[in-house]
Every structure is written in structure tokens, then in C-alpha cells.
Amino acid sequence: GAVVSQHPSWVICKSGTSVKIECRSLDFQATTMFWYRQFPKQSLMLMATSNEGSKATYEQGVEKDKFLINHASLTLSTLTVTSAHPEDSSFYICSAPPRASGTPGELFFGEGSRLTVL
């Protein structure tokens, strides 16, 4: 079964509104979670690294004020797309390393959340 769960799996919103996507680790604690964005027929692009108890680390070119990340607990990270516009429409995926991973880079992934902004 899934060990990282995202919600919602898909969402449609009007331009200018904000949307929150949740990422939960199930049965394990995640001090770090990674948020990716995937465009059609393109690779997963890392947006930011979410750190429990501290500020997220954003990749170059990602707007911090637009994509708010909060890692409120050891099992929950949220991504809020603020004032969404059609160009924000995409597939957002979160992932987390197992706490006692044997291999760095071995991650558990959520099912993804498809955002469509009208």
C-alpha cells in the first residue's frame, strides 16, 4: 500500500484563488519532503525541499511567495499555490525518504495532485 499520500488527487480552481495540497507520510516520520512539478511529457522538476520545523529550501526560479510550503509535523507537508493562474496548472508530486533508508535517493512518492486553473 501507499506510504506517502497526497490530497486532493485533482483540483480545479478559478484564477486568482489559492489551493492547498497535502502530503502525508503514512506509518513513518519524514523530517524532509520533496515537492516536484511535472509538465506534460517532461521530467519531474524539483520545486523545493520541505523541512520539518524550519523553512523550506526553494530551487532557483521557484517563487517562494507563490508556492508556500509548510512542514507542520513529522508526517505532514503542505503546498499552497497562492493566487493561482492558468500557467500554474500542472501535476504536483511529493516524496519523502524513509527514515532509515539504506540508499540516499530511494524515495516514497505520493500519487500526485493534478491542478487545473481556469
Add this chain to the structure above:
Amino acid sequence: GNSVTQMEGPVTLSEEAFLTINCTYTATGYPSLFWYVQYPGEGLQLLLKATKADDKGSNKGFEATYRKETTSFHLEKGSVQVSDSAVYFCALHTGRRALTFGSGTRLQVQP
């Protein structure tokens, strides 16, 4: 910087055909290499991995060998099944950073 290049899809094969999905990489240092698979409606999941040169990762009949001299990590399977239809992502990891992914290759296996 790090990058991963994999063959564009979709790749369409008949059941029991041989599969190869090419993957090459550019990285600083000595990366670990991965293949992740995404079945329809599901999240990515680890298929196999290799952490050093000449290692062979294998799982579910799939194999990939870490070739440092050609900076490649090609995915192979001798006989594909319809249930193997999915999107396959090659990825690398160095240091403490998150994974760097290729663009993904969709595999469609027809009965």
C-alpha cells in the same frame, strides 16, 4: 550540473517482446542511479537501483547495469507483459540533494 536523458516514448511492444529503454546521465561525483516506475493512477515507485559502477540492479525481471564508462543505465527486460505498461523514469542522486529525473518513457504493451 546533473542531468538525465532518456529515450522519448511512447514505446509500443507486443507481449513477450524484448524491452530496452536507454538512459544516459551527466553528474558530478559518483551518483547512485535509479529506475522508478509509475503505473496508471499511482505514484512513482522504485523499480531498481545501483549505487556504484558495474553494479546491476534487478527487480520483476527488469535489469539495468551502471556503466560508468558510457555514463549509462539502460533498462532491459527479456519478455514484457501487458502489466508492465507504465511510465518509466531514470534518475540519479548525488550528495544530499533530491533526485534528478529524466523525462520519462511511456511503455505500452499490447496483448
